[in-house]
Amino acid sequence: MAPTTSATISVQRIWIPDDHPAFLQSLVDAPNNPASLYLSVSSRSLVIYVAPTSTVNIVSLPHLSVALSQEHNSAIALKTFLESGKITKVFFDARSPAKILFEHCDIALVTCFPGRTYIHEVQLMAGALRKSDTAREWLPGFDRCITQDSDLDFDNLILDRAHGADRADEAASFDMRILHLPILWRKYHDQLVECRPGIGGSFWVAMIREATRERLKILRGNEPPSYDAKRGWDKYSIQTQREIWNDDVFMDSTTHGEWFSGDFLGGSEHWAQYDVL
Structure with missing residues (x-):
């Protein structure tokens, strides 16, 4: 069952370094099963x-960039959390x-492979759950996923804008589609691990x-030659x-x-790492 969303959503601006201790602690203390942290990034925040x-939580990227350049401990701690926090x-x-994040703040999001990854992309999860190899070639858009798979009703939500997050402040605005992500993630993740015939x-x-x-790889400026924002897995690559x-x-x-071949080492411990995303 998808998690419910509270009728009241608190919206707050985070000023680094002033608001750091309580803010970072709220991230570190967040439970990991199911996922608790859902992120989006713009040039402003x-x-x-x-x-x-x-x-x-809305963090100003220009302020964070300045704090990092001045080597504030709070900014460095947030950078470390984003890059390597498990x-x-x-x-x-x-x-x-x-x-x-890489261009503005030198923050490098990386994902562990082949072990468990701590960066999840809902778009890829949705694409992988399509029922035919041909259908998986084109990735679904955010709005399409919301229309098909989220039952969140914005009419029933109240945004409590406090702590410097006034509605009139453009820097305190955000893409409200982020509120759909917990519902989409849970639905797709459950289907992936259920392993129904043909999908997951x-x-x-x-x-x-x-x-x-x-x-x-794009964050380091070395995107693959075949990079395509809309493309997922073609039938040939899936078969291979x-x-x-x-x-x-x-x-x-x-x-x-x-059996050992290259980086592959078999056994139950090896296969267990694919039980969850």
């Missing part, structure tokens, strides 16, 4: 929606946010992780990767988990 507390951070599409399962967990790793995956599964089963 980093927005972090903490779903369990129904709080939207707490899941959910984006719809992480590519543009990663590029902006360990193979697609691995495919999503690899795709996120490739997509985040599935054959490799099935060969690994077969060799692992016939050698009772003692």
Whole structure:
């Protein structure tokens, strides 16, 4: 069941370094199962929606950039958290946010591979759950996912703008679609791990992780030649990767988990890392 969203959403501007201790602690303390932190980024701000507390935090990127250049401990701590904290951070599409954070604040979003990743992209999750290989070639847009899979009704929400987040302040505005992300993430994640015939399962967990790793190459300015904002997995690439995956599964089963090839080491411990995204 998808998590419910509180009828009241608190919206607050975060000033680094002034608001750092309580703000960062709220991120560090956020539970990881299900995911708690949902992010979006524009040239003006980093927005972090903490779903369990129904709080939207708006961090000024120009202020954060200045604080980082002045080596404020609070700014460095936030940068470290975003880069390496082992707490899941959910984006719809992480590519543009990663590029902006890298260019404005030298913050490098990275994802661990092949182990569990802490950057989740709802767009890839939705694309992977389509029922045919042909349909997975084109990625769904944010609005389409919301229309099809979110039951959040903005008419029933109250935005409590406090702590410098006045509605008239353009810097305190944010893309309200971020409020749909907890519902979409939970729905898609549950379907992925359910492993129904033809969709989800360990193979697609691995495919999503690899795709996120490739997509985040853009933050270092070395995007793949085949980069396409709308393209997912074509039928040929799926078939190729599935054959490799099935060969690994077969060799692992016939050698009772003692087969080693390159970076691949079989056994139950290896396969368990694909039980969750």
